[in-house]
Amino acid sequence: MAESVIPLLSDGLQALPEACSQIVIAGMGAETIVSILESGADRLDPDPDCCCRLTPKASVLRDWLDHNGWRICGNSLSRIGPVLSGDGRLSC
Helix, strand or coil: CCCCCCCCCCCCCCCCCCCEEEEEEEEECHHHHHHHHHHCHHHEEEEEEEEEEECCCHHHHHHHHHHCCEEEEEEEECCCCEEEEEEEECCC
16 A cells, blocks of 8 residues: 555645545545645546545535536445545536
C-alpha cells in the first residue's frame, strides 16, 4: 500500500504532483472541505472518487456537492459524526 498512498501536507490539493483519481479529506468542517474541492478542482481527474470525513455541518457539504455535480454514493454515521463518500462527478 505504501506505493499507492501518498500523504501530503498542503494548502488544499495544490501540492498534488499530478491529477489524481482518489482523495480522502478528513477531520475538517464542511466549509473547509468545500474550499479545498473548489480551489483544487483542476488537480482532480474528471471522474474522481472522494471520501470526506467531516466534523460539523454535514448539510453544508451535502448541499454544495449536490449543486456542483457530485453524487453522494454512501452516507453512514459513526460515533463521532457523519462520513460522506462519493465516486465522482456526474456527466452533464
